[in-house]
Amino acid sequence: MTELVRYEAARRALAEAVAVDEVASIRSQAEALRHAARIACDKQLEIQAAQIRFRAERKMGELLAAASEAGQLRRGRRWDEDSNCSQSEQLEPEDRVTRVTLQEAGIDRKLSSRAQKMAAMDAAEFEQALEKHAAEMRSGQGRVAMDLLKIDAEEKGRIHRRDLAAALSSASAIAPDGRLYPAGYGDPPWQRKAGIGNRAYENHYPTMPWPEILDYLKRAGEGLLPDAWFWMWIPRAHLLAKVPFKTEVMLADGECVLATIDVPLAYACQLALGMDSYSTCYVWTKTDAEHPDVSGSGLLVWDQDELLLQFKRGRGLPKPESSEKFGSNHRERPREHSRKPDFYRHMIATMVGKDSGGNPLPVLELFARVDAEHPLPENWAAWGNQAGVSALSAEISTAPDATPSPSSARETSPDLPAPSGETEAAAAEATDGASAAAAVADGAPYDAGDVITIDQLAGSEWLATEAAEFDPASIGEREALKILSDFCHRRRDIAPMLGSFYQARGYTCQQGEQWALRGQGWDRLCELEAAELPPVPKADLTEPYRAPQMSLFDAARQLADAPAPEVVDGALQTRLPVDADELAEQLALLEISAGRWDAVEPDMIRHLVGARGFAHCTTERVLVTDDGVAFLAQLAAPASVQQQGEMR
Known part of the structure; x- marks a missing residue:
């Protein structure tokens, strides 16, 4: 109660303050408190x-601001130092007393700028910023900035970017390709080799092989905006498992080609979705305080957690404010098989946020499981084989222009395969036209409508006549080995079948998910290429060019014709200037050494100083360096009058 009384007293004193120094004193006391x-x-x-x-x-x-308008503030300089005013325009002595500077008032420029910007804020906007700052301080999570303007600017930027995402999503709804979403959420039905027990995934819902999931994510990624977030569930055992993925790679010569490489499954999903980066991950712990030891199946450890990855495309969505942030770990007991807690739908809807009108941003949920007890959040769209019948019966509130689920509107999105995974043998054993899922004793989370929907979506895909398998013997041995030897070959997709076929001959070996040639295979490939390919034409070698060599007699004749050496200024001279350039350099150096450097052209001086190092410039004159003196010393004699005339 005492604190509240002091707070109200401080506010009254602040309201009654009429001088800047009074307000500054109250501010200092508040900061100290x-x-x-x-x-x-x-x-x-x-x-x-x-x-x-x-x-x-x-x-x-x-x-x-009021003092500035009234002319009571002046610049932080002496009255007689205003160079923009004449002597007659300078302030009178009485004006110099009434007008003060910020420094004289004890206020620095940064505080003055921040205070005037805060004064320019709307009253309601200022009170809202105060409430937001107080909420951040009460949360006690992280360091709270003491800059109210920064908090206000972040909030305005957050609202602007969310309004932009909502506008782009609404505008894309009228495009032929359908609506684009600023965020997505998916729980793929991963296929696992977990046996055929009652807890196997395939006994509870149709699963999909990893390549089919990646293909599905490629098409689903086209439904996201250039700046988007995506959350995806992945089992811990699958996180870094290697999977072949076709992507663009650069060869040693700089050529970009499509090649199939082994990458971690999580990274392959990021590439398939068209995401630019990995942001963070969340952990769902499937226990509670009353049952801390409950776990699922496991080979090395008991499975008690599952990971939710978050990817970002472009700039993503704006950073959520403090009240919209969640912890990275959530603890909750699981319900039906593979159904994720509704907590994460609420978390994603909160982090994605709302526009300035209070409408939640649209979110696309892949492989959705929707029923009356677990409806979608407002303005969400669902794709998945359990989002059709149940969603309609529950009257899910979604955007009227949202793209329909491929499972509920197969005719509008035929290129998106519905999640399915029943084997042909299981479908053949089904009776009365029902799928294998209908014969499972533990039908959760299926009901009659779900079974019918799955039959309609998956039956035609898995009961269709399979295409003829590829016969590795149908192509030549050299071509097959060439495919196995080339990592970027255009027919690399048939390498697994070729590798297993030629493994019996000792030509190939399997390295992870890829097939490669062994030494014996490389030898066989070289042998086949030497026998089948035409021989390389031999190049006719010609005699290399040889410059004419001077004979010893010619060298002796030149030495005999050379001028006799002379001693000039105590130095033995051995040769004459050999060309016009050296002659010009000699004349210039002689002028410089005689003290007449002003008679030499500036270009020649720059040449002698920079290129040759024969001269050196000081602030008063030009001097000949030791290298220049040595250059002059090796010349036979100064240029004659005739030579000087030719140079001019």
């Missing part, structure tokens, strides 16, 4: 002190 409350761990007092500080800064900005 905030630090003391923080040391004493009094959260409520710390929040009240922070709000008094912000209100004092806003009041200070109002007073500074």
Whole structure:
């Protein structure tokens, strides 16, 4: 109660303050009180002190703006140093007393700028920013910034980006390709080799092989905006499992080609969705305080957790505010087989946020499981084989222009395969036209409508006549070995069948998911290429060019014709200038050494200084360097009058 009385008293004093120094004093006291409350761990007092500080800064900005309009503030320079005014226009002595600077008032420029910006805020906007800052301080999660303008700017940017995502999604709904979503959420029906027991995945819902899931995600990724988030469930055992994935790679020569490489399954899903980066992951712990030891199946460890990955495309969506953030771990007992907690739908809807009108941003859920007890959040769209009949019966509230589920509107999206995984043998054993799922004793989470929907969606796909299998013997041995040897071959997709076929001959070996040639296979390939391919034409070698060599007699004749060496200035001279350039350099150096460097062209001086190093420039004159002196010393004699005339 005492704290509240002091808080109200401080607000009254602030409202009655009419001078900047009074407001500055209240602000300093509030800041000191905030630090003391923080040391004493009094959260409520710390929040009240922070709000008094912000209100004092806003009041200070109002007073500074009024003083500036009234002409009571001047620049931070002496009155007689204003170079923009004449002597007659300078301030009178009485004006110099009434007009002060910010420094004289004890206010720095940053505080003045921040205070005036806060004063320019709307009153309702200012109060909303105060409430948001107080909520962040009460949460106690992370360091709370003491810049109210930054908090307000982040909130405006968050609302703007969410409005943009909502507008782009609504505008794309009228396009031929259908609506694009700013966020997605999926729980793929991963196929696992877990046996045929009652807890096997295949006994509870149709599963899909990994390549089919990746193909599904490629098509589903086309339904997301350029800036989007996507959440995807993945079992721990599958997270880093290698899977072949066709993507663009760069060869050593710089050529970009499509090749099949082994990548972790999580990364393959990111590439298939067209996501640019991995953001974070969440852990669902399938226990509670009363049953901490409950677990699922497991080979090495008991399975008690499942991972939810979050990917980002482009800039993604704006960072959620503090009240929209969740912990990375959630603890809840599982319900039906593979049904994820509704907590995560609520978490995603909250993190994605709402636009300025209060409407939730649309979210696309893949492989959705929807019924009357577990409806979708507002403005969500569902794709999945359990999102059709149940969703209609529950009257799910979704956007009127949302893209229909491929399972419930197969005719509108024929290119998106419905999740299915019943084997042909299981379907053949079904009676009365029902699928194998109908014969499972534990029918959860199926009901009659679900079984009919699955039969309609999966029956035609799995009961159709299978195409003829590829015969590895149908292509030549050299071509087959060539495919196995080339990692980027255009027919690399048949490498598994070729590898198993030639493994019996000792030509191939399996490395993870890929097939490669062994040494014996490489030898056989070289042998076949040498026998079948035409021989490489031999190049006719010609005699290499040889420059004419000077004989010893010619060298002796040149030495005999050379001028006799002379001694000039104590140095033995051995040759004459050999070309016009050296002659010009000699003349210039002689002028410089004689002190007449101003008679030499500037280009020649730059050449002698920079290119040759024969001269050196000081602030007063040009000097000949030691290299320049040595160059002059090796010349036979200064240029003659005739030579100087030719150069001019």
